[in-house]
Structure formats: structure tokens, C-alpha cells
Amino acid sequence: MNEERLPQPALDLCSEEEVDRLVRRFYGRVREDDMLGPVFEAHVHDWEEHMLHLVDFWSALLRGTRRFRGAPVQKHMVIDELREELFERWLLLFRQTTAGLGNPPMQRLADDAAERIAENFWRRFQMSRWPSLQMLG
Numbered sequence: 001m002n003e004e005r006l007p008q009p010a011l012d013l014c015s016e017e018e019v020d021r022l023v024r025r026f027y028g029r030v031r032e033d034d035m036l037g038p039v040f041e042a043h044v045h046d047w048e049e050h051m052l053h054l055v056d057f058w059s060a061l062l063r064g065t066r067r068f069r070g071a072p073v074q075k076h077m078v079i080d081e082l083r084e085e086l087f088e089r090w091l092l093l094f095r096q097t098t099a100g101l102g103n104p105p106m107q108r109l110a111d112d113a114a115e116r117i118a119e120n121f122w123r124r125f126q127m128s129r130w131p132s133l134q135m136l137g
């Protein structure tokens with residue numbers, strides 16, 4: 001178990017520029033990826049809008065800002081292509097990106113949040129597609 005406390009969202013954890021760098025580098029990798037690229041290209045119609053929206057999302061999680069407005073769960077529930085390997089790939093590219101930012105506390109919080117959210121999306125997606133799984137708790 002990691003004894004060190006997880007960093008908390010704070011304005012001095014990272015700058016807006018670092019958040020912007022994370023999002024642009026990450027989705028740059030996603031777009032070039034053989035597995036994830038086609039899924040995103042099929043659903044994202046305006047990439048610049050998506051980037052700015054995702055900067056607001058990560059800025060909220062990492063810096064505690066309050067610009068993000070959205071419905072992430074619903075947006076993912078309608079992506080028919082979702083499957084476990086895609087989430088694993090998503091997390092791999094995300095971790096590679098955060099590792100290259102040179103800000104270890106930001107990296108820890110971002111990786112932790114991404115993992116928890118990915119698990120949540122995947123669990124909810126399975127529940128919504130196969131409601132009989134609900135009885136398994």
C-alpha cells in the first residue's frame with residue numbers, strides 16, 4: 001500500500017498551462033492510436049471544442065476550478081463501441097502522458113482520478129447494457 005497521502009486539488013498543484021498541455025498531448029496520442037482513434041473520430045466533431053471542454057474538466061479535478069459543465073456519464077453510456085480493452089488502452093496513454101509532464105504530484109492525482117472514473121464509467125456502462133448484472137451487486 002502507498003502510505004503517502006494523495007495530493008489534493010489545488011491552484012498551486014499545477015498551472016492552467018500544465019492542464020492544457022496534459023489534455024492536448026493526451027488527445028494527440030488518442031487520435032493517432034489504432035484502437036482509440038477511430039472511436040473518437042466517430043464521435044467528436046469539433047476537436048478544439050472537445051479540448052477546451054476537457055481542459056475545464058481536468059482543471060476542476062486537479063485545481064478545483066469550477067468552469068466545467070457537462071454530463072460525462074451520459075455521454076459515455078451512448079458510445080456503443082466501449083469495451084474493457086479500450087479503457088485499459090485509454091489509461092495506458094493517459095499515464096504515459098502524465099509521466100512526461102514533470103510534475104509528480106499532478107501526475108499522482110490525475111492518474112488516480114482517471115483510474116477511478118474509468119472504473120466507474122465501465123461499471124455503469126455494463127450495468128446499463130446488461131441490467132441483469134445488477135443482481136450481482
Ligand code: HEM
Binds near residue numbers: 057071076083115118
Ligand atoms: C474507453 C475510454 C473512453 C472513450 C472511448 C471515451 C470517448 C469519449 C468521447 C467519444 C467523448 C465525446 C462525446 C461527445 O461529445 O458526444 C468523450 C467525452 C468526454 N470524456 Fe471520454 N472516453 C473514455 C474514457 C474517459 C475517461 C476515463 C474520462 C475521465 C477520466 C473521460 C472524460 C470525458 C469527459 C469529461 C468528456 C466530456 C463529457 C461532456 O461533454 O459532458 N473519458 N469521451
